[in-house]
Amino acid sequence: MNNEELEKQYSPSKWTHRCSPDEVVKQHVMIVAEESEKAKSEIECQIDRIYGDTERQKLDIFGADTLPGDAPIFLYIHGGYWHMMGREISSYMVRPICKAGAVVVVIGYDLAPKVSISEIVNQCKKALSFVLNLASHRGSSGVYIGGHSAGGHLAAMMLSVDWMSESMQSNSMIKGALLVSGIYDLQPLVNTSVNDPLKMTQETAWENSPLKHLDKIKKTSSHRHIIVAVGQHDSPEFRRQSQEFQQKLKDGGLSSQYVDVADTDHFNVIENLQNEDYELTKELIKMMKLIINDVVDDMAKTSCS
Ligand SMILES: N[C@@H](CC(=O)c1ccccc1NC=O)C(=O)O
Known part of the structure; x- marks a missing residue:
């Protein structure tokens, strides 16, 4: 594929299929911002918990004081x-997921060009380590990782971490993942404008590709379920990335599932998680072994620090 075609694919x-490119991004930001505000005003939450030493290394926790410890x-x-x-602006799935009985933690991380992609991966590890501690203190039944697009890439990288050697924590606590329209091989991005702030070389792109770490993922994730989802109207390259990654997980003997979400594009494939009757919301709730509409009565906001 030539550079011009790659630029378009990524x-x-x-x-x-809904509107102009500018319009769809603008609309996405508006929708997720509005829904995230609603979540913060309606659901009990701890905002701006610090997990690292820069401004963006913070996370927001929803439902922790309301839901039982084993949630x-x-x-x-x-x-x-x-x-x-x-x-x-990324807590738009909180209302349906908390209502179904799971605590939700939305993490922040520093952005390029301030930091490299390897540093972003490290920050996500730190945030996840914080959440693994929280999970073990609470006696949680399990941690599930979700991410969209670049976040799908980061979530997949987290599956390759051996938490025992990394932080003396248990790999078994992480029980599943929801990867939505992610990128699992970063090499095709090197010659596109996506790489302008990242400045990856072919080597650092491969080093940070979940595909490179498949063997590690196979070792750490034998007990996990991994949902790989993509929008029907994602680009052929995005669709190829998801389809091939899921095929490799399956060939490696892992429990995984490919969900091709009809009538969605790169943006509403994830923003629809704000709806409890959306296909991926239901799949996520099912994976966490919760029953849809098993609404926890007292989710009303009691504190928000
Ligand atoms: N400039 C991009 C924007 C984009 O890719 C994007 C926007 C919001 C959330 C996720 C995105 N993509 C991957 O992380 C575009 O052309 O769509």
Whole structure:
């Protein structure tokens, strides 16, 4: 594929069937920001918990004081090609997921060009380590990791971490993942404008590709379930990345599932998680072994620090 074609394949907004590229990104930001505000005003939460020493190394925890200790924890990593978006506008799935009985943790991380992709991966590890501690203190039934686009890439990288050698924590606590429209081989991005703030070489792109770490993922994730989802109107390259990654997980003997979400593009494939009757919301709830509409009565906000 020539550079011009790659540029288009890795420009998600150009493939929407709904409106112009500019419009779909603008609309996405508006929708996720609005829904995240609603979550913060309605659901009991701890905002701006610090997990690292820069401004963006903070996370927001929803439902921890309301839900029982054994509730599963869903950790969400936002997308935005590692240089945009933020956790402040990424809690749009909180209302349905908390209502179904899971604690939700939305993490932030520093963005390129301030930091490299390897540093972003490290920060996600630190955030996940924080959440693994929280899970073991609470007696949680398990931690599930979700991410969209660049966040799907970061979530997949987290599956390759051996938490025992990394931080003396248990690999078994992480029980599943929801990877939505992710990128699992970063090498095709090197000659696109996506790489302008990242400045990856072919080597650092491969080093940070989940595909490179398949053997590690196979070792750490034999007990996990991994959902790989993609939008029907994602670009052929995005669809190929998801399809091939899931095939490799399956060939490696892992429990995984490919979900091709009809009538969605790169943006509403994830923003629809704000709806409890959306296909991926139901799949996520099912994975966490919760029953849809098993609404916890007292989710009303009691504190928000
Ligand atoms: N400039 C990009 C924007 C984009 O890719 C994006 C925007 C919001 C959330 C996730 C995104 N993509 C991957 O992380 C585009 O052309 O669509």
